[in-house]
Amino acid sequence: xxxxxxxxxxxxxxxxxxxxxxxxxxxxxxxxxxxxxxxxxxxxxxxxxxxxxxxxxxxxxxxxxxxxxxxxxxxxxxxxxxxxxxxxxxxxxxxxxxxxxxxxxxxxxxxxxxxxxxxxxxxxxxxxxxxxxxxxxxxxxxxxxxxxxxxxxxxxxxxxxxxxxxxxxxxxxxxxxxxxxxxxxxxxxxxxxxxxxxxxxxxxxxxxxxxxxxxxxxxxxxxxxxxxxxxxxxxxxxxxxxxxxxxxxxxxxxxxxxxxxxxxxxxxxxxxxxxxxxxxxxxxxxxxxxxxxxxxxxxxxxxxxxxxxxxxxxxxxxxxxxxxxxxxxxxxxxxxxxxxxxxxxxxxxxxxxxxxxxxxxxxxxxxxxxxxxxxxxxxxxxxx
Numbered sequence: 001x002x003x004x005x006x007x008x009x010x011x012x013x014x015x016x017x018x019x020x021x022x023x024x025x026x027x028x029x030x031x032x033x034x035x036x037x038x039x040x041x042x043x044x045x046x047x048x049x050x051x052x053x054x055x056x057x058x059x060x061x062x063x064x065x066x067x068x069x070x071x072x073x074x075x076x077x078x079x080x081x082x083x084x085x086x087x088x089x090x091x092x093x094x095x096x097x098x099x100x101x102x103x104x105x106x107x108x109x110x111x112x113x114x115x116x117x118x119x120x121x122x123x124x125x126x127x128x129x130x131x132x133x134x135x136x137x138x139x140x141x142x143x144x145x146x147x148x149x150x151x152x153x154x155x156x157x158x159x160x161x162x163x164x165x166x167x168x169x170x171x172x173x174x175x176x177x178x179x180x181x182x183x184x185x186x187x188x189x190x191x192x193x194x195x196x197x198x199x200x201x202x203x204x205x206x207x208x209x210x211x212x213x214x215x216x217x218x219x220x221x222x223x224x225x226x227x228x229x230x231x232x233x234x235x236x237x238x239x240x241x242x243x244x245x246x247x248x249x250x251x252x253x254x255x256x257x258x259x260x261x262x263x264x265x266x267x268x269x270x271x272x273x274x275x276x277x278x279x280x281x282x283x284x285x286x287x288x289x290x291x292x293x294x295x296x297x298x299x300x301x302x303x304x305x306x307x308x309x310x311x312x313x314x315x316x317x318x319x320x321x322x323x324x325x326x327x328x329x330x331x332x333x334x335x336x337x338x339x340x341x342x343x344x345x346x347x348x349x350x351x352x353x354x355x356x357x358x359x360x361x362x363x364x365x366x367x368x369x370x371x372x373x374x375x376x377x378x379x380x381x382x383x384x
Contacts, residue, residue, distance in 0.1 A: 067333045068195040070232065071103035071323045074280040074300030075111040075155075077309040077346070078135045078142060082117075084307030086345060090139050093306065094146035096349045100321045100338045101147050104192035107199065108303065109234065109280045110151040110180075113158065113165040114140050114172040120162035129255075132160040133309055137172035144176040150190060152234040154182030154201030154208030155281065166207060181234065182208045187224045195328050198228035203236040203281075204259055211237055211260040218272040225273030229328045233274045236281040237262045238299060242316050244282040245359070247298045247367045266296045275330035278322065284315050285356055287364035288373040290383045293332060295373065297322050301356065305346035312342040318356040319348065324381075335373075335381035354379070 078093055079085035086093055094101070112133035123130035143151065151173055159166055173180045181188035182201030186209070189198045200220050202209045209220050224231045238244060239254040252259045259281065266277045270291050277296040279286070286298035301319040302310050311317070319340045325333040339356035343349045357379050364372040374382045 066194055066328045067325050068105065068193045068197065068230070068328075069103040069323060069325045070197070070276065071101050071106045071321055072234075072278045072297070072300065073101070073108045073303040073321055073348075074285075074319050075283065075302050075310065076108045076143075076151075076304045077112045077133055077157075077306055078139050078304060079306035079346075080112070080133045080309045081136055084309065085135070086306045086347070090135075090142050090306070093142050093304070093347055096347065097321065097340055098146050100340070100350065103323055105150065105190050105197060106146075106148045107150045107152065107232070107234065107278065108143070108148050109155060109236065109278075109300075110143075110153060110169070111155055111157050112309075113161050113169045115161050115165040115168035118161045118164040118168070120164065122160055122162075131157075133157055134161055134165065135306075137168060137175075140172040140176045140178060143173075144178055148178060150179040150181060150188060150199055152182050152199075152201040152236075153180055154203040154205075154234060155236040156203065156205060158182065158203075158205070159207045163207075184209055185220065187220065187227060189228050195230060196228035197230045197232060198224035199232045199234060200224055201234040201236075202265075204257060208236075211235060211265055212258050214265055214268050217265065218268055221269050221272040221274050230276070230326055230330055231274045232276045232278060233266075233269045234278050234280075235260075235262075235265065235269075237265060237279055238282040238286070240281065240283050242284060242314060245284045245286055245315065245363055247286050247363075262298055266298070267291050270294045270296070275326060276324055283310065285318055285320065285359050285363070287360060287367045288337075288381070289364070289368040289371040290332075290373060291371065293383065294330065295324060295332070295335065295381070302342060303340065304348045305342050308346060310342065310346065312344070312346065315355075315359060317342045318351070318359060320356040320360070332383060337375065337379045337381060339379070 114137045121132050123132045179188050181199045187200050202211045204211045237260040239252040249263050251261045279298045282299045285301040288297045303319040321338045324335040339351040339354045340348045341351045361375045
């Protein structure tokens with residue numbers, strides 16, 4: 001059922017053309033005209049129905065060659081309210097990297113709630129080694145201005161201000177026509193260039209799809225494969241720290257938490273129907289490999305850490321923009337990695353020294369000598 005040929009994705013005749021769709025897999029019936037949510041149609045709840053929904057009738061050979069470009073980043077924290085926010089209200093926070101982000105669909109891992117103080121912060125007055133973050137809800141505008149289309153909430157800071165903070169974040173994103181993913185059983189579908197892309201977020205926390213329960217995760221991905229042409233998995237996995245750049249088989253633990261088995265999880269998701277795995281969580285870059293023609297980026301590192309919320313010391317400050325182009329059938333059409341770093345204010349900044357690319361190339365060669373992605377001097381990615 002979960003073979004490399006992705007059989008479930010080929011059932012396209014029941015798919016519906018739309019721009020954004022967020023559904024709960026559990027308990028939701030399917031129909032040939034699922035409700036969609038379009039940017040500019042007003043925030044509202046995910047899945048608010050609109051008109052002009054046309055069922056797909058399959059595709060010609062030419063349509064099968066349609067290509068869509070996807071870009072993705074690692075962890076994003078714009079600041080920490082109330083006292084550690086960027087200057088000028090965060091305006092222009094992403095200016096340095098906006099051109100690098102440009103793609104048909106731009107995704108990022110939002111490592112903080114966008115909310116007022118709900119009074120339910122996870123760190124008590126006597127907490128030690130506890131970190132909680134939040135930015136004002138209006139900071140969603142900065143994400144929109146930078147070109148982001150979809151933000152992942154499946155990470156260890158998604159519930160820093162409880163369920164209310166999580167819901168406030170969703171409302172803030174929707175106000176600025178930004179899609180979100182990562183809640184349990186949530187599959188978010190976007191459309192670009194006539195291609196439908198389903199995105200689901202995973203982590204080891206109860207407010208997201210489970211990274212640890214691989215059987216359950218495969219069911220989510222298999223379901224997503226019936227809803228779209230392409231499936232992207234956003235996953236917060238792996239132990240944290242400047243020394244956690246290597247990828248090895250086996251479960252990774254951090255502060256007593258099971259942070260998943262990145263290799264086993266990623267390959268299982270591709271077996272279930274995923275076309276791209278976008279990893280983050282260790283706060284450092286990791287290598288990339290191809291499995292059955294699909295790219296696994298094990299960690300894209302730190303992208304933004306406004307207000308000093310994330311360390312920019314050495315390799316902790318290096319990140320990048322992953323850009324991937326895929327055919328409608330999920331086959332590889334090209335890709336690149338562009339190096340960034342967090343400057344003294346934690347803003348993402350283009351890195352003329354390409355330190356991130358150099359590290360990713362080194363780690364890929366060490367960890368995946370046979371299956372690793374290949375990079376040229378400009379960051380162009382090709383299969384091994």
